[in-house]
Amino acid sequence: MSHLVSIALDDAGRAPPTPEMEQERRVAVHDLLEENVFALPPREGQPRQEGPFALVLAIRERRLVFDLSAPDGAPAGEFHLSLGPFRQVVKDYFQICESYDEAVKTLPPGQIETIDMARRGIHDEGARVLQERLEGKAEVDLTTARRLFTLICVLGPAG
Secondary structure (H helix, E strand, O other), rough: OEEEEEEEOOOOOOOOOOHHHHHHHHHHHHHHOOOOEEOOOOOOOOOOOOOOOOEEEEEEOOEEEEEEEEOOOEEEEEEEEHHHHHHHHHHHHHHHHHHHHHHHHHHHHHHHHHHHHHHHHHHHHHHHHHHHHHHOOOOOHHHHHHHHHHHHHHHOOOO
């Protein structure tokens, strides 16, 4: 099964991540490398390009860029996605994460759990948006899409 074997974030020219965002980045990359599904569909009468793939994820000219190569560095494909469809869900995700971080400090477990459920729901929504945007370009399962959505968030706001 095709999958990602390396993941790099090209954040040149972007503000340095906060320690919390850097930790989220490390966890998402680690979890993705442990288990992911990432396949390229057949294109224009060509057979399916089999993985594994190395991914460089970047934001360039207000677009999300997936730059794929074979582990030996041979180009495997590149595609760009508009950041527009991600703006609101990324904004909502950052807001709920801030609420969660504050809640952990002061609120009882029941209220923290409610906020955490909302946070997971928004994260799932971001993953679904990503799966929709990748349609025809790449095939990913929900778990992979969730982790990639985390990387999109920590790469930089979609605003």
